[in-house]
Amino acid sequence: MTILFYILVSLCLVLIKTTLIPALPLFDKFYDLLIPIIIYLSLFRSIREGIPIILFFGIIMDSLCGGPPGLYLTTYIWLYACMRWLSQFLHTGNMVLAALAVAMGVVFECMVLLGYMVILASGAIIPTDAAKTVFLQTIWALTTGPVILIIIDRAQKQLDIWRVHIFPDWLDGNGK
Amino acid sequence: MFSKKMVMIAGLIILVTLSISVLSLSSRRPYPAYGPGRVAIALVAPFQKIIVATTRYFSDIWEHYFFLVTVVDDNRTLRKALQQARALNHQLKEASLSNERLRKLFDLKQKMAQPLLAAQVVGKDPSPWFQTVVLDKGVSDGVRKGLPVINPEGVVGIVVEVTAHYAKVMLITDPNSAVDAVIQDSRARGIIKGGTSGYCVLNYVLRKHDVAIGDAVVSSGMDGVFPKGLPIGQVAITVKRESGIFQDVTVTPYVDFERLEEVFVVPISQAEDRP
Numbered sequence: 001m002t003i004l005f006y007i008l009v010s011l012c013l014v015l016i017k018t019t020l021i022p023a024l025p026l027f028d029k030f031y032d033l034l035i036p037i038i039i040y041l042s043l044f045r046s047i048r049e050g051i052p053i054i055l056f057f058g059i060i061m062d063s064l065c066g067g068p069p070g071l072y073l074t075t076y077i078w079l080y081a082c083m084r085w086l087s088q089f090l091h092t093g094n095m096v097l098a099a100l101a102v103a104m105g106v107v108f109e110c111m112v113l114l115g116y117m118v119i120l121a122s123g124a125i126i127p128t129d130a131a132k133t134v135f136l137q138t139i140w141a142l143t144t145g146p147v148i149l150i151i152i153d154r155a156q157k158q159l160d161i162w163r164v165h166i167f168p169d170w171l172d173g174n175g176k
Numbered sequence: 177m178f179s180k181k182m183v184m185i186a187g188l189i190i191l192v193t194l195s196i197s198v199l200s201l202s203s204r205r206p207y208p209a210y211g212p213g214r215v216a217i218a219l220v221a222p223f224q225k226i227i228v229a230t231t232r233y234f235s236d237i238w239e240h241y242f243f244l245v246t247v248v249d250d251n252r253t254l255r256k257a258l259q260q261a262r263a264l265n266h267q268l269k270e271a272s273l274s275n276e277r278l279r280k281l282f283d284l285k286q287k288m289a290q291p292l293l294a295a296q297v298v299g300k301d302p303s304p305w306f307q308t309v310v311l312d313k314g315v316s317d318g319v320r321k322g323l324p325v326i327n328p329e330g331v332v333g334i335v336v337e338v339t340a341h342y343a344k345v346m347l348i349t350d351p352n353s354a355v356d357a358v359i360q361d362s363r364a365r366g367i368i369k370g371g372t373s374g375y376c377v378l379n380y381v382l383r384k385h386d387v388a389i390g391d392a393v394v395s396s397g398m399d400g401v402f403p404k405g406l407p408i409g410q411v412a413i414t415v416k417r418e419s420g421i422f423q424d425v426t427v428t429p430y431v432d433f434e435r436l437e438e439v440f441v442v443p444i445s446q447a448e449d450r451p
Contacts (some may be wrong), residue, residue, distance in 0.1 A: 018224055074199060
């Protein structure tokens with residue numbers, strides 16, 4: 001049920017990112033909206049739930065983006081693994097740290113994509129406005145990331161309540 | 177035998193190497209003919225089509241009924257532009273007739289103009305780092321991988337992935353795109369590469385060629401994809417450095433990729449009919 005929920009949410013976000021957001025003037029450099037979900041999954045949910053969702057996210061993005069197959073999948077897996085490792089040291093309830101985590105995720109993704117262009121994509125040109133794009137995406141992530149995390153958290157808690165009502169014998173995502 | 181720390185470091189090194197190897201292999205063949213990507217496009221594109229159609233419907237209502245204030249000014253500007261276009265059209269007609277005569281004179285094969293396949297843009301790339309769009313035409317409409325895509329302004333891109341009813345097009349502004357081009361006046365050759373926001377760069381133009389700002393850049397037809405003579409853009413900046421055999425040429429594409437809505441896919445018979 002949780003996996004299905006995240007799949008539907010991710011599809012909605014991808015649709016918004018590919019149809020509505022490009023038409024908005026200030027949002028042309030908006031960051032990848034799946035990053036807050038990946039960070040939420042890595043910080044608050046179990047690996048059993050996280051991995052299939054991350055794989056789905058990666059496949060969807062790889063197929064819709066202009067990059068080579070596996071680029072987003074690799075980025076998401078590494079982002080998920082790094083954030084999960086970092087969660088041992090972070091106080092995950094703090095919103096400032098959550099905003100920082102989303103911004104770190106965005107910068108990490110940008111670095112991987114730029115790294116791909118520099119090292120692996122022969123002949124690809126680094127955009128002249130790459131620094132501006134990274135900066136704007138980081139600002140967007142810092143300002144909107146916590147809001148998205150709160151929305152996901154609320155939705156997840158509501159989903160957990162419904163699940164307990166509908167399937168009282170099932171274990172939740174954290175194995176409780 | 178090995179400490180836990182050593183095993184972790186070794187594991188990390190193996191994973192990083194594996195990631196780079198997989199990406200390196202996949203970037204050699206960026207768009208495989210089969211795979212889950214096609215399923216994902218087929219899954220997402222119909223919804224993109226619905227959302228785009230709805231957005232355009234409401235934006236049309238706004239433009240037609242609530243935004244008429246600017247129409248008067250637009251009308252004046254357009255009338256002026258029409259007069260200029262008529263004059264230009266007359267000149268072009270003359271040039272076309274003269275061209276036709278010359279072609280006959282040299283016994284060149286007259287190309288048969290076939291109808292182009294019109295398609296609508298239903299989705300854009302979710303990443304700002306890559307420049308692709310999804311079209312609402314696919315294999316069932318005759319679209320094939322590798323076909324050139326144009327619009328009345330000029331070259332748009334190339335089809336890189338196709339499903340039954342949808343196709344993904346890599347725009348000429350994508351960092352991985354490359355189009356063989358010539359500067360119309362000087363006939364200086366180069367490769368149009370994407371990668372800068374709204375601009376392209378024309379690589380490998382020799383220093384000896386005189387390139388002026390405003391010069392038109394057209395496809396050379398030498399890349400085996402785009403027919404010869406399609407407009408690409410105009411030269412915006414030229415820089416001749418102290419050393420080096422090439423000059424830096426920045427090109428502004430004629431196509432407004434921010435407002436790209438309708439495009440034409442050049443059918444296979446025309447795409448193959450190259451000079």
